[in-house]
Structures are given as structure tokens and as C-alpha cells.
Amino acid sequence: MKSLLKIFIPLFMTLLFKGCGSDNQVNLKIDLELETHVKSFISTLKDNGVSIPFKNYREMRSVEISDTEDSHDYGICIIELNENRFADTVLLESAINRRVLIFKEKIIADFPHNYEQMLKLVVYHELIHCILEKEHDHSTDGIMATNVSDLLYLYPFTLDNLIESSLTPDYLKSLNMIGH
Numbered sequence: 001m002k003s004l005l006k007i008f009i010p011l012f013m014t015l016l017f018k019g020c021g022s023d024n025q026v027n028l029k030i031d032l033e034l035e036t037h038v039k040s041f042i043s044t045l046k047d048n049g050v051s052i053p054f055k056n057y058r059e060m061r062s063v064e065i066s067d068t069e070d071s072h073d074y075g076i077c078i079i080e081l082n083e084n085r086f087a088d089t090v091l092l093e094s095a096i097n098r099r100v101l102i103f104k105e106k107i108i109a110d111f112p113h114n115y116e117q118m119l120k121l122v123v124y125h126e127l128i129h130c131i132l133e134k135e136h137d138h139s140t141d142g143i144m145a146t147n148v149s150d151l152l153y154l155y156p157f158t159l160d161n162l163i164e165s166s167l168t169p170d171y172l173k174s175l176n177m178i179g180h
């Protein structure tokens with residue numbers, strides 16, 4: 001009945017294909033420690049006039065801390081697709097569930113002095129994948145850079161500005177959509 005296929009997009013993104021029923025409720029579970037960042041992500045998008053695709057938001061199930069010890073990533077966006085989709089359907093139109101996992105211990109281990117900033121950055125990065133369906137940014141040093149850990153070394157004193165400017169319409173428009 002179920003088929004599983006994982007595609008790894010470098011570092012932070014996984015698509016998980018899984019066949020199961022669809023459900024239309026908004027039922028988003030957020031770990032307490034991540035709640036501030038998720039709320040500020042949504043409110044900053046609204047303040048900046050960026051429209052939030054309702055279907056994608058409705059499919060968000062959780063933004064959670066995971067204690068997977070062997071993770072090489074700081075976070076991951078998992079999108080589950082209905083395997084019974086029509087062949088000509090745009091890939092993510094058949095999404096049924098979206099989840100973000102944050103690997104807190106890995107962030108603390110690598111950024112003991114900048115943990116809070118990096119946590120916010122990783123939450124934003126994964127939400128841009130999962131809700132806005134944006135790809136990595138291969139051309140600049142923005143928040144969607146494939147290797148976000150470099151950003152701290154590139155912008156040690158302006159990381160907050162970089163995080164905030166990542167939610168502007170211009171930056172978001174410059175990113176490619178996943179699956180296109």
C-alpha cells in the first residue's frame with residue numbers, strides 16, 4: 001500500500017513520498033521553544049506583504065525539536081505527497097503533510113555562543129522550504145544558502161539583519177520554487 005522514496009536535496013531538505021488519506025484540518029503542533037520564531041516568521045511575512053499560501057500552511061503538522069543524534073543537518077523540512085497523484089500534477093500540489101524538525105543538540109554543539117540566533121535562522125530556513133516551497137539560494141549568501149553555518153562566519157555582527165531581510169518580497173522572489 002505504501003511506497004517510500006526519499007530525495008535528499010543538499011543539507012536541509014527532504015521530500016518524503018507517502019500514500020495516505022488527506023485531511024483538511026489546521027492542526028499545527030509547535031514545540032514551546034520554537035513558538036516565538038514560528039509566530040514571528042508568519043507575522044513578518046504578513047507585515048512585509050508576502051502572501052502565505054493557505055494550502056501549504058494548512059498542511060503544516062508540526063515544527064518540533066528532534067533529538068536524532070546522528071543528524072548532519074540542523075533542520076529538515078519533510079513534505080509527504082499523495083502517491084496516487086495524477087502524473088501531470090505539479091509535484092507539490094499533491095502534498096498532504098508538511099513537518100519541520102529542528103536538531104537542537106547539533107545547533108548547540110556547533111554554535112554554543114550563537115545558539116539563539118542560529119536556532120531562529122534554521123527555523124526560518126526550514127519554514128521557507130516547507131511553507132513557501134523555496135529552493136536553496138545558490139547565487140548569494142542569503143538565509144537560503146545551502147550551508148547556513150557559513151553565514152555566521154560571513155556575517156558575525158549582522159546576522160539578525162540578514163534573518164529579517166530574508167523575508168522581504170524581493171529576496172523571496174529571487175529564489176526558485178521546489179519542483180519547478
Ligand SMILES: [Zn+2]
Binds near residue numbers: 010012136146
Ligand atoms: Zn535547506
